[in-house]
Amino acid sequence: MTGLREQRPADRVLEMTLDGEPVKFTEGETIYEVAERHRKDVPTLCYDPRLEAFGACRLCVVEVEGVRNPVASCTTPATDGMIVKTRTAILEKHRKTLLELVVSENRNVEVDELSGYASQELTELVDRYEARTGRFAGKQSGTTNDADRNPFILRDYDNCISCYRCVRVCAEQEGDYAISVMNRGFATQITAEFGRDLRDSQCTFCGQCVQTCPTGALGDKKALRDAETPGEVRKTRSICPYCGVGCSVDLLTKGEKLVGVLPAMDGPANEGALCVKGQYAFDFVQNADRLGKPLIRRDDGELHECEWDEALDFAANGFKEAIAKHGRRSVYGVASGRAPHEAAYTMQKFIRAGCGTNYIDNCSRA
Amino acid sequence: MPSPSDQELIGRWKGEPAPLLPLLHAFHDRDGWLTDEALAAVAAGLRIPIADLYGTVTFYHHFSRQPPGKAAPRVCTGNVCGLNGGRELLAALEGDGATPMPCAGRCDDMVPVIVGDRALVGTSAESLVHRATPLPAPNPGGREECVFAGIREPGRATLAGYRKSGGYAALEKAVGGMSPSGVVEVLTASKLAGRGGAGFPTGVKWKAVAEAAGDPKCIVCNADEGEPGCFKDRALMDHDPFAVIEGMTLAAYARGARVGLIYLRYEYPETVGILEGAIGEARAAGMLGGDILGSGMRFDLHVRRGAGAYICGEEGSLLNSLEGKHPFPRNKPPYPVTHGFNNKPTVVNNVETLASVPPIVARGADWYRDLGEGEHAGTKVICLSGDIRRPGNYEVPIGIPLRTLLDEWAGGPGEGRSIQAVTMAGLSGGFLAGEDLEVTLDEPCIRAKGSFLGAGGIIVFDDRRDMVRAAHDAMEFFAHESCGKCFPCRIGTQRITERLNGGTGALSLDAWLAEIADIGETMKATSACGLGLAAPLVTDSLVRYFPEQVAAHVENAAAGPA
Numbered sequence: 001m002t003g004l005r006e007q008r009p010a011d012r013v014l015e016m017t018l019d020g021e022p023v024k025f026t027e028g029e030t031i032y033e034v035a036e037r038h039r040k041d042v043p044t045l046c047y048d049p050r051l052e053a054f055g056a057c058r059l060c061v062v063e064v065e066g067v068r069n070p071v072a073s074c075t076t077p078a079t080d081g082m083i084v085k086t087r088t089a090i091l092e093k094h095r096k097t098l099l100e101l102v103v104s105e106n107r108n109v110e111v112d113e114l115s116g117y118a119s120q121e122l123t124e125l126v127d128r129y130e131a132r133t134g135r136f137a138g139k140q141s142g143t144t145n146d147a148d149r150n151p152f153i154l155r156d157y158d159n160c161i162s163c164y165r166c167v168r169v170c171a172e173q174e175g176d177y178a179i180s181v182m183n184r185g186f187a188t189q190i191t192a193e194f195g196r197d198l199r200d201s202q203c204t205f206c207g208q209c210v211q212t213c214p215t216g217a218l219g220d221k222k223a224l225r226d227a228e229t230p231g232e233v234r235k236t237r238s239i240c241p242y243c244g245v246g247c248s249v250d251l252l253t254k255g256e257k258l259v260g261v262l263p264a265m266d267g268p269a270n271e272g273a274l275c276v277k278g279q280y281a282f283d284f285v286q287n288a289d290r291l292g293k294p295l296i297r298r299d300d301g302e303l304h305e306c307e308w309d310e311a312l313d314f315a316a317n318g319f320k321e322a323i324a325k326h327g328r329r330s331v332y333g334v335a336s337g338r339a340p341h342e343a344a345y346t347m348q349k350f351i352r353a354g355c356g357t358n359y360i361d362n363c364s365r366a
Numbered sequence: 367m368p369s370p371s372d373q374e375l376i377g378r379w380k381g382e383p384a385p386l387l388p389l390l391h392a393f394h395d396r397d398g399w400l401t402d403e404a405l406a407a408v409a410a411g412l413r414i415p416i417a418d419l420y421g422t423v424t425f426y427h428h429f430s431r432q433p434p435g436k437a438a439p440r441v442c443t444g445n446v447c448g449l450n451g452g453r454e455l456l457a458a459l460e461g462d463g464a465t466p467m468p469c470a471g472r473c474d475d476m477v478p479v480i481v482g483d484r485a486l487v488g489t490s491a492e493s494l495v496h497r498a499t500p501l502p503a504p505n506p507g508g509r510e511e512c513v514f515a516g517i518r519e520p521g522r523a524t525l526a527g528y529r530k531s532g533g534y535a536a537l538e539k540a541v542g543g544m545s546p547s548g549v550v551e552v553l554t555a556s557k558l559a560g561r562g563g564a565g566f567p568t569g570v571k572w573k574a575v576a577e578a579a580g581d582p583k584c585i586v587c588n589a590d591e592g593e594p595g596c597f598k599d600r601a602l603m604d605h606d607p608f609a610v611i612e613g614m615t616l617a618a619y620a621r622g623a624r625v626g627l628i629y630l631r632y633e634y635p636e637t638v639g640i641l642e643g644a645i646g647e648a649r650a651a652g653m654l655g656g657d658i659l660g661s662g663m664r665f666d667l668h669v670r671r672g673a674g675a676y677i678c679g680e681e682g683s684l685l686n687s688l689e690g691k692h693p694f695p696r697n698k699p700p701y702p703v704t705h706g707f708n709n710k711p712t713v714v715n716n717v718e719t720l721a722s723v724p725p726i727v728a729r730g731a732d733w734y735r736d737l738g739e740g741e742h743a744g745t746k747v748i749c750l751s752g753d754i755r756r757p758g759n760y761e762v763p764i765g766i767p768l769r770t771l772l773d774e775w776a777g778g779p780g781e782g783r784s785i786q787a788v789t790m791a792g793l794s795g796g797f798l799a800g801e802d803l804e805v806t807l808d809e810p811c812i813r814a815k816g817s818f819l820g821a822g823g824i825i826v827f828d829d830r831r832d833m834v835r836a837a838h839d840a841m842e843f844f845a846h847e848s849c850g851k852c853f854p855c856r857i858g859t860q861r862i863t864e865r866l867n868g869g870t871g872a873l874s875l876d877a878w879l880a881e882i883a884d885i886g887e888t889m890k891a892t893s894a895c896g897l898g899l900a901a902p903l904v905t906d907s908l909v910r911y912f913p914e915q916v917a918a919h920v921e922n923a924a925a926g927p928a
Contacts (some may be wrong), residue, residue: 056851056852177417177418
């Protein structure tokens with residue numbers, strides 16, 4: 001796939017006609033991108049704005065004057081003077097037929113919204129086009145791989161529509177190339193190397209594939225634990241508490257319970273990406289074993305709750321005693337990778353200026 | 367001789383153009399099938415992600431992943447052989463691990479069976495023999511030919527025989543006294559158009575590549591003759607390989623290209639040796655290489671063998687396949703003339719197109735244009751097969767009546783039979799029947815009937831044949847070969863096949879027809895490549911010409927399995 005986005009000198013302003021209105025665009029924009037800017041709401045299933053346009057689902061076809069067949073707007077560059085119609089009776093009929101075909105090969109159109117960020121896309125389009133007609137009945141494609149023993153990613157390819165967004169996000173965004181397309185035609189199937197489980201592949205469990213899946217064929221196993229938990233799913237914007245990158249996340253809660261994490265597509269640091277920790281390692285938040293107060297191990301050998309002033313004094317005395325007894329090089333500091341710059345700076349100041357040694361490191365370096 | 371190590375094989379191919387397919391074939395030949403270890407070695411050697419390589423290998427149906435692998439017979443059960451003993455032969459060879467393959471391009475001499483790298487033919491397990499590709503019969507109409515003009519000359523497949531019968535006169539003429547743009551002008555004036563089926567004017571394509579920026583430019587010969595009922599390129603390559611090589615060299619001269627690749631379908635195993643032998647002879651004689659005909663022109667050729675995927679005849683898929691990528695068609699624009707092999711300006715031309723070039727350059731544009739009937743320019747090879755007395759390759763003047771070819775040249779249908787229908791463009795043009803058999807063999811006339819001439823395959827069905835079954839077999843082929851990228855083709859070919867095999871249960875005739883029509887309309891309007899755009903012509907023409915057979919089929923399907 002040659003990169004339309006790579007060859008984009010965004011300076012010349014050109015004009016085309018979109019549904020009868022003159023609109024401006026810059027060289028290199030696709031028809032779909034221009035149409036999106038003008039809120040034409042052209043339907044898609046294989047499109048993800050972060051990925052190279054692929055042209056598989058054909059729902060985004062539009063009519064271009066002078067061209068016999070409709071063209072896929074996602075892969076067709078807009079050109080000066082082009083006259084485009086995004087919604088005609090014929091186009092809408094093709095879109096409905098395409099969606100009826102998709103419904104006919106898919107087992108479940110309804111999936112829990114906890115499956116993933118894009119999991120409701122197919123359901124919404126099928127409802128918009130009233131495509132649950134039962135026409136085109138026949139064999140269903142895809143074979144579930146829900147026996148994959150990983151704890152994070154549900155692989156229920158019974159619900160796969162072969163848009164390959166998962167394969168493309170894994171290659172183009174994450175650079176893992178852990179999954180690919182095997183076989184061809186109706187027998188097409190998403191696979192890891194040699195059909196293995198994900199944990200025996202190059203997968204890093206970042207969850208990007210789950211979040212871009214438009215049908216819930218790939219699902220968030222951890223969030224889906226709470227599919228039956230009563231209550232509405234609420235989203236709260238936050239920042240991932242792990243490393244210093246500061247990825248934006250939307251925390252999913254039901255009542256008082258944190259049930260899952262979504263990457264924020266508009267997060268300035270991550271633009272929809274997360275790693276395995278930010279995506280899946282949130283169980284500590286409401287874990288019963290989580291510390292609520294400082295603990296000091298007293299002379300009886302047991303840990304006892306105390307107040308912060310006492311705990312800090314106790315720790316400071318410990319450092320002082322160690323330095324007095326064994327010298328300044330008896331202290332070695334390892335800052336947490338979860339600490340932001342300011343905290344990491346304070347930590348090294350404490351070790352260098354406070355303890356008088358350069359024995360300072362950070363766990364992110366490992 | 368000890369078998370080569372993984373590293374020796376990788377070292378042999380790593381620096382060559384388009385290394386993945388030949389490297390996979392090298393492992394396939396050595397081990398008999400592609401083991402996990404072989405794939406891991408290839409992935410590491412060529413720096414391809416292992417999951418990508420695994421997925422891509424499964425796309426090609428002639429790469430085996432387990433024993434008996436390459437040694438097991440592959441038996442043609444294609445659209446012609448399937449009606450003429452292919453399935454029975456497959457059953458007879460089941461004990462040897464035989465598996466079916468779609469049309470293997472030998473419809474004039476059935477039934478082809480590939481065992482290892484040998485192509486056998488026969489109609490029973492006992493009668494399988496090795497036979498050379500049939501030579502086209504002398505033109506039955508006594509008409510002057512272009513690509514077949516020299517093919518029957520003795521020794522034509524050797525360099526000496528080729529030169530003796532006029533070969534390389536065109537290249538000498540071009541290099542000696544024509545400018546590259548002069549060659550393009552001759553091609554443009556001749557009105558030669560792509561003979562692989564798309565019919566794009568050859569001169570226009572060449573000019574676009576000549577003018578495109580980027581180096582090295584590439585010439586690709588599309589010899590992935592996968593369309594069922596087509597076997598002309600096989601005859602040309604086996605009996606006149608130097609014509610293809612000279613055509614490619616002329617193309618290189620006209621466009622400033624230095625690299626040439628021949629993408630040959632897997633099902634022609636013996637053609638590999640014929641082409642490579644001819645390329646070696648040409649190179650040794652200074653007709654290829656660093657100083658062609660002493661002119662300083664540089665151009666060399668490489669044969670790359672496919673592995674069983676019809677879609678690789680689509681130029682975007684073909685280029686992806688050469689580049690070692692998953693062979694999905696490419697989105698256009700950009701087109702190969704600016705962004706082709708390795709993103710460089712590339713022309714993809716069919717074998718017949720390229721073989722037409724030397725005679726046209728040698729004898730002139732007017733000569734070629736005048737070979738056509740009336741207003742039509744030039745000739746076209748028609749591959750005639752099925753229920754006809756003399757199947758074979760016929761070079762016809764464009765514009766002659768189909769009936770002339772069927773009845774006068776090829777002897778008509780068998781004794782006491784009549785022709786019920788013919789296919790056009792192999793299978794891709796669907797059927798012509800009834801009064802529409804009175805067409806002339808040119809695109810304007812055939813397109814007016816909702817079909818197209820395409821690559822020139824015509825399969826004849828006489829009055830014994832069940833046309834719903836014929837349509838089913840055609841659609842099953844398209845479903846089998848659909849790449850799986852675009853939704854309308856991937857699901858549509860499957861759904862139409864199901865409706866033609868009677869597995870849809872109690873649909874009323876009206877509902878059946880409406881479903882077929884709606885799927886077909888959407889496929890024809892929205893599919894991403896020619897496969898999905900053309901496949902519904904099969905059902906369109908079935909419903910148009912054979913409504914009674916369709917009604918009976920739907921009624922039987924509704925009544926349940928017999």
